[in-house]
Amino acid sequence: xxxxAKRIASSELMIWLIVCMVGMFFLYPLRKSxxxxxxxxxxxxxxxxxxxxxxxxxxxxxxLQSIETKFKRERSISLVSKTIQQQSIVLTFxxxxxxxxxxxxxxxxxxxxxxxxxKNSITLKFSEQIEKRIKEDAVLRNIExxxxxxxxxxxxxxxIAKQGEKEIIIELPDVSNPQEAKExxxxxxxxxxxxxxxMGSSESELLLEYDGDLPDDLEIVPHEREHGRxxxxxxxxxxxxxxxxxxxDARPAMGGKTGIEPVVxxxxxxxxxxxxxxxxxxxxxRQLAIVLDNEVISAxxxxxxxxxxxxxxxxxxxxxxxxxxYLLKSGSFVAPVTFEExxxxxxxxxxxxxxxxxYSCLGGFGLVFLFSLYYYKWCGFLAxxxxxxxxxxxxxxxxxxxxxLTLPGIAGMTLTxxxxxxxxxxxxxxxxxELAKGSSIKQAIDTGFSGAMGVILDGNITTFIxxxxxxxxxxxxIQGFAxxxxxxxxxxxxxxxxxxxxxxxxxxxxxxxxxLSI
Numbered sequence: 001x002x003x004x005a006k007r008i009a010s011s012e013l014m015i016w017l018i019v020c021m022v023g024m025f026f027l028y029p030l031r032k033s034x035x036x037x038x039x040x041x042x043x044x045x046x047x048x049x050x051x052x053x054x055x056x057x058x059x060x061x062x063x064l065q066s067i068e069t070k071f072k073r074e075r076s077i078s079l080v081s082k083t084i085q086q087q088s089i090v091l092t093f094x095x096x097x098x099x100x101x102x103x104x105x106x107x108x109x110x111x112x113x114x115x116x117x118x119k120n121s122i123t124l125k126f127s128e129q130i131e132k133r134i135k136e137d138a139v140l141r142n143i144e145x146x147x148x149x150x151x152x153x154x155x156x157x158x159x160i161a162k163q164g165e166k167e168i169i170i171e172l173p174d175v176s177n178p179q180e181a182k183e184x185x186x187x188x189x190x191x192x193x194x195x196x197x198x199m200g201s202s203e204s205e206l207l208l209e210y211d212g213d214l215p216d217d218l219e220i221v222p223h224e225r226e227h228g229r230x231x232x233x234x235x236x237x238x239x240x241x242x243x244x245x246x247x248x249d250a251r252p253a254m255g256g257k258t259g260i261e262p263v264v265x266x267x268x269x270x271x272x273x274x275x276x277x278x279x280x281x282x283x284x285x286r287q288l289a290i291v292l293d294n295e296v297i298s299a300x301x302x303x304x305x306x307x308x309x310x311x312x313x314x315x316x317x318x319x320x321x322x323x324x325x326y327l328l329k330s331g332s333f334v335a336p337v338t339f340e341e342x343x344x345x346x347x348x349x350x351x352x353x354x355x356x357x358x359y360s361c362l363g364g365f366g367l368v369f370l371f372s373l374y375y376y377k378w379c380g381f382l383a384x385x386x387x388x389x390x391x392x393x394x395x396x397x398x399x400x401x402x403x404x405l406t407l408p409g410i411a412g413m414t415l416t417x418x419x420x421x422x423x424x425x426x427x428x429x430x431x432x433x434e435l436a437k438g439s440s441i442k443q444a445i446d447t448g449f450s451g452a453m454g455v456i457l458d459g460n461i462t463t464f465i466x467x468x469x470x471x472x473x474x475x476x477x478i479q480g481f482a483x484x485x486x487x488x489x490x491x492x493x494x495x496x497x498x499x500x501x502x503x504x505x506x507x508x509x510x511x512x513x514x515x516l517s518i
Contacts, residue, residue, distance in 0.1 A: 037406030055138035055335035191244030246272025406480035416488025
């Protein structure tokens, strides 16, 4: 017995057995090592609608700011007013001559905008094709922001996909705190820096300051409510020149007036640093409102020009600071989203799916085992051991890749069982041919593996390519199937060409085999 143990320990087979045992150690318990899809463990199914019209307005604001800067350099053109109305930019000039000059400049420089001239005003808007592209881009970019945010919950492989023209579907499988995930999903996290024009205790008080008619380039924003205090309202610039999209980093820190308050420390990218420096240098002594999702967090006074970094303070707890920093770092939505539908999928359905999937796998294993044993005798038993190794290797691959196992994925594993035994059949048939020719057992086995390798590789590589196509073009369930299919192919090649061969080598090297049971 000791002699046999030493032989196994010194053989090539031992390497594959160690890999298998280490893999099984890290897989246990399976429930914690693998991610399961919503169809297996239940969860939350969400449908979001992207407010694509707001994304269009945001692009118009950027165009308006660029046009305003352009006309400031043109001393002969005086811009009287500028507004955004009905998804169009409306510019008003002093006279018709200036209007014509401005129209000529805009036609040459802003080719993606169509213009309509009416007396002293010019109306600019995007073409239908560009509008469609902006709206599509808003949905796709929001999906990327969602992927970054949901990575916090270790569900980076969940389904986040576009549906229709402006909807996004999200599946949250087995998330420990779905309500927190929903809060992260629903917040636009749009950070803006705006100069304060006036402040008051109510909106009506501020409107009185402007004789009841607020200028088109201003808006009234409430201050974040503090416990037991009357909220303030600020009249600020409507369009921010510096936003959170220009941040390069945001992280929780300690600071504020006392130096120990939870704050969010931020830094700008190159563009943001230049614009923030210009904003603070031109408005020293004035208040700067830090606005998050249309609510003022704080409004500190600008004492000196600031370029690259700063911090956001408010009535935050340490946990709120962490969340806010994470939201800002993940990026703001290009356009806000609303929850259109929410469905809860109970774990009972998932448990039934798991049981059915396991039964199908076990049924496939049982049938393959009987076929192998009946048709190839003891060699068939070795092929079945290689099949078990194959399955363990697939599970190791899924855990290592942090991929999500779904019901289609289990179907892919079941399909792999049939494909894996096919490789063994090719090898065994080749061995039988060599034995029929009168070759020795060792020579027949060597020739069987080397001779069948080309055919096995050809068949599996073409199937692997199909898996790549399915993964790139398919959605969540199809991708789950494709992942297990591709992992199954890799596992089949390893289990058949290396593990099974090392088994045969060990038997031939340690036992006197007169006749091969095949």
